[in-house]
Amino acid sequence: MKSSAMGTALLVVAVLVAGFDATTAARHWDTATNTVRHLHTDGGDGGLPWECCDFVVRDPNFRPGLWQCKDVVNKCSPNCRECTASPAGNGYVCLDWIVSLLEPPVCTPRPWDCCDQAVCTRVYIPICHCADMVASCPTNCKQCELVQADPPRYRCLDSFFGYPGPKCTAPWIMNLTNNER
Known part of the structure; x- marks a missing residue:
């Protein structure tokens, strides 16, 4: 009986997290130092700073998800607001952050679709x-x-x-x- 109540409570928490409005969460982020974008845009803010990313970083303290792509590219997308030279000196990195419940798609396909271990x-x-x-x-x-x-x-x-x-x-x-x- 206790496990079904715990399962129901976890389901309620999952629904609340899934229904969390990312625009409200973005207001709490310091946008003066980091640009925050929404992963699924309606075209109102100029599009995504990147379409896919192999080296994605997530801010562990931000929910639902705040992502930054650390891929080094020859030139940044025109939608990137903060493009800087790579520390290695061989290209550029877009420092924009995006808000999304899901991890951004990878450019290079993994040998597996998902992995628990x-x-x-x-x-x-x-x-x-x-x-x-x-x-x-x-x-x-x-x-x-x-x-x-x-x-x-x-x-x-x-x-x-x-x-x-x-x-x-x-x-x-x-x-x-x-x-x-």
Whole structure:
């Protein structure tokens, strides 16, 4: 009985977070030093500062989500309001922040669609592997290995230069064995 009440409470919290108005949250951000954009715009503010990002950074203290792209490009998008030279000196970085519930899309596709058990190096741009055991590897996985025979479970052995991406399950309903996927 207690677990169903807890599940209901978590569902209510999830609905409240999903319904949170990003425009209200953006007003609390110091826009004098950082430009805040909405990921899904209606064209009223000139568009997105980037269409996709391989090295995305999230502000951990801001909810629903405040994202910045650290990709080094040859030239910034015309929609970027704060474009600076890369610290490495080989291009430019757009320092605009966007507000979104979801992580911005990546430019380079990951070898997996989602990953609950990511293993990454601790460098500026990490190299990640996904340790999830799944019923079948995604089509974009090049190295798929059988790791369990009965029932058959596979693991993608590919590595990805960048962050592992979204989790497959929400944290409050995560199955640690991943046998259902």
